[in-house]
Amino acid sequence: MKHCLLNMLWKVPVSIVLMMVVLFIISNVSPIYDFKETVPFSGDAIYNPYSALDTSLGWSRTNLHTHTHAAKWINECEFYPDSVLAFYEKYGYDVVTFSNHMELTGYPGDFDREVRVYEHGWNLAKHHNLVFNPVKVHYWDMSLPLFCSQKQYKIDRLGKDADFVFFNHPDRTNFTDDGDMAQLTGYRLTEAVCGFGYDDTRCHKWDVALSTGHYVPSAISDDLHKPRRSDKIARRCSFLNISRPHYDDIREALLAGRFYSMYLPDFGNGDLSVKEAANHNLAEITDIGVRGGTVYMKLSRPAVCIETIGQGGEILKTLNDTSVTDFTFRPGDTYIRMTARFADSTVIFTNPFARWKGTSVSGTPYVEYEHKVNLPLTFLFNLALVLMAAGVVFLIRKCFSSGHKPDCRC
Numbered sequence: 001m002k003h004c005l006l007n008m009l010w011k012v013p014v015s016i017v018l019m020m021v022v023l024f025i026i027s028n029v030s031p032i033y034d035f036k037e038t039v040p041f042s043g044d045a046i047y048n049p050y051s052a053l054d055t056s057l058g059w060s061r062t063n064l065h066t067h068t069h070a071a072k073w074i075n076e077c078e079f080y081p082d083s084v085l086a087f088y089e090k091y092g093y094d095v096v097t098f099s100n101h102m103e104l105t106g107y108p109g110d111f112d113r114e115v116r117v118y119e120h121g122w123n124l125a126k127h128h129n130l131v132f133n134p135v136k137v138h139y140w141d142m143s144l145p146l147f148c149s150q151k152q153y154k155i156d157r158l159g160k161d162a163d164f165v166f167f168n169h170p171d172r173t174n175f176t177d178d179g180d181m182a183q184l185t186g187y188r189l190t191e192a193v194c195g196f197g198y199d200d201t202r203c204h205k206w207d208v209a210l211s212t213g214h215y216v217p218s219a220i221s222d223d224l225h226k227p228r229r230s231d232k233i234a235r236r237c238s239f240l241n242i243s244r245p246h247y248d249d250i251r252e253a254l255l256a257g258r259f260y261s262m263y264l265p266d267f268g269n270g271d272l273s274v275k276e277a278a279n280h281n282l283a284e285i286t287d288i289g290v291r292g293g294t295v296y297m298k299l300s301r302p303a304v305c306i307e308t309i310g311q312g313g314e315i316l317k318t319l320n321d322t323s324v325t326d327f328t329f330r331p332g333d334t335y336i337r338m339t340a341r342f343a344d345s346t347v348i349f350t351n352p353f354a355r356w357k358g359t360s361v362s363g364t365p366y367v368e369y370e371h372k373v374n375l376p377l378t379f380l381f382n383l384a385l386v387l388m389a390a391g392v393v394f395l396i397r398k399c400f401s402s403g404h405k406p407d408c409r410c
Helices: 003-026 082-089 148-160 176-182 198-202 202-211 246-255 273-279 377-398
Strands: 044-047 059-063 117-120 128-132 164-167 236-240 259-263 285-289 295-309 314-328 335-341 347-348 353-356
Touching: 003 377, 128 148, 128 198, 148 164, 148 176, 176 202, 198 259, 198 347, 202 335, 314 335
Parallel strands: none
Antiparallel strands: 044 353, 059 236, 117 128, 128 164, 236 259, 259 347, 285 295, 295 314, 295 335, 335 347, 335 353
């Protein structure tokens, strides 16, 4: 009997682990797509994301990606929403949305200011998406979305039951390369800067997406988990041109691209009084738009340099020690965006001006691509997953049944 008990002691936990492996494998079942070839922006017109800019409204400072103490699932912050909101208001924020993993979090105050959003993703690749105004929370996720088709399937599923999907931190998403950024569509915004280092402000993956004709504005946020830490809060934010901090106004400005984003250093390096004062005295865009074929921008104070960036992330023009810049589209230019770098390491990012035909369903150069399923590859891919899972199930059965049955009598 003692021998039987010892025999069972190792078989049960091993079998549980193997069953978890089965679930891990099966969760990755998905279609395989034939992606359409994406092409750079084209057309005689120039899309101006700031065409409806109202300078009398100013800019509303915004953090869209914020974690708090969660009620159900993954707790990645010790503070409740009201406390986190108080931290942000101290630094001059007007809009804060709460995006806990797999959970909708209520706004701690005026109901009109609530934005229904959650961060989707359990997976090991950290392929996460913000889902805005969803019909429901999708708890399903792939355990390891390695392939572009799997990531696309996730985005498409989430988008069917929501206003729009936001591609979180692509630079920190494992197994996501330039090829993925060139093919993935269906998301409407992204976080072009997702690190806290100045070297993270080059926005390479954003330029890859833009260079393949995917019109996606960049709204960067803290992805906050630790509001007490000076080096984690008020480091990345966006400034929306809106009349009210209500969802309809926020949504319209985000999808149009009528905002700019800002990377900030940790002012004071832990001295909160210095940090607070600096955050209430930031440089800003005072005017931006298009006249004819020329894009222009004016800042509230001179920048060390203003870069104009175009197709392939190429820097097309650099002006030093200035608060104004302009750039005239040339025949080969598909899009341009501008980056202003200041002496205190603050960086301002505009959204892209892009060539287009002047009309589209979205009202922007954004195109909704159809993703055609490749049936033979889908069958073979999922068959391989099923066979792998079946192999593990076979091991489980072997674990509990062997040719030699020990004598378990007392």
